[in-house]
Amino acid sequence: MEKLVEDIINAIELKNGLLFPQIIITEKGPMVIEIGVRVPGGIMKELFEYATGYDLLDLQIDFALGEKIELEKYIKYPSFPAVTVKFLSADPGPLTSGVVIEHYGIEEVLKMPGIVKADFFQDSRQKIIKPLKTGADRFFYLVAVGQSREEVIEKSDRAEKQIYFTITPPT
Numbered sequence: 001m002e003k004l005v006e007d008i009i010n011a012i013e014l015k016n017g018l019l020f021p022q023i024i025i026t027e028k029g030p031m032v033i034e035i036g037v038r039v040p041g042g043i044m045k046e047l048f049e050y051a052t053g054y055d056l057l058d059l060q061i062d063f064a065l066g067e068k069i070e071l072e073k074y075i076k077y078p079s080f081p082a083v084t085v086k087f088l089s090a091d092p093g094p095l096t097s098g099v100v101i102e103h104y105g106i107e108e109v110l111k112m113p114g115i116v117k118a119d120f121f122q123d124s125r126q127k128i129i130k131p132l133k134t135g136a137d138r139f140f141y142l143v144a145v146g147q148s149r150e151e152v153i154e155k156s157d158r159a160e161k162q163i164y165f166t167i168t169p170p171t
Contacts, residue, residue, distance in 0.1 A: 004030050012037070017063050018056065020044070043085050043117075043141055050116060050145050053079035080145035086156040087121070088140040091131040094160070095139060098167040100127045105163040109142070114155040117143035118163065129167060140165075 005021055012035070020040040022033040039045055039056050048056060055076040062069060090097040109118045120126045121138040130137045140163070144155040 001030055004032070008032070008035055018060055042135060042138075043121075043143065046117065046143065047083050047085055049077050050080055050083045050143065053077045080147070082146050082149050082152045084144050084149075084152040084156050086142045086144070086160060087132075087138045088142070088160065088163070089132040089138050090129045093132055093139075095129050095165060096167050096169075097129055097131055098169045099171075100129060101166040101168055103163070103165045109159045109162050112155070112159055112162075114144050114146045114152065115142060115159050116145050117141065118159065128170075129165075 001023070004023065005019070008021055009019060014037060017037050018039060020036040020038055022035070023030050024033060025031075039060050040048065045056050048054070053075045054071070055074050058076075059069070059074045087093065088095055106118050109115055119141060121141055122136070126139065129139045132138065142156045142159050142163075144152040144159065146152045146155060
């Protein structure tokens with residue numbers, strides 16, 4: 001993985017700044033989905049911070065200002081070997097399209113060991129669940145941290161089962 005990222009950096013001749021590579025592991029090995037020279041959006045910035053402990057915004061600001069970068073200075077959070085995000089959305093996700101009348105279980109889920117975030121993707125006042133066509137259609141997300149991939153997947157699966165939405169069909 002490190003060699004792949006170094007190859008990307010060399011190919012685009014990145015000298016200064018943050019590289020946000022999106023890479024998935026397939027049966028044939030790592031596959032690059034997308035790269036960006038920026039602080040990642042969505043929930044990806046937070047995933048990076050949980051995985052590494054680094055504050056990306058402070059780091060990017062100092063890069064932009066031409067400050068000397070000493071990485072230790074940017075460690076501001078605890079880090080975890082495994083982090084996952086689970087999005088709860090309508091088709092192809094587990095939720096039904098429609099209007100949310102009520103929801104419950106979020107507070108309890110946030111008390112579960114290893115669940116560090118459970119929130120609406122856009123806004124807590126968000127009421128419409130749409131089929132997932134773009135990133136903006138994401139409705140809710142869970143972030144789990146732990147020591148292994150299997151552990152965080154199990155935690156997020158367990159947490160998902162504790163959150164309930166009462167949904168009326170779209171009009």
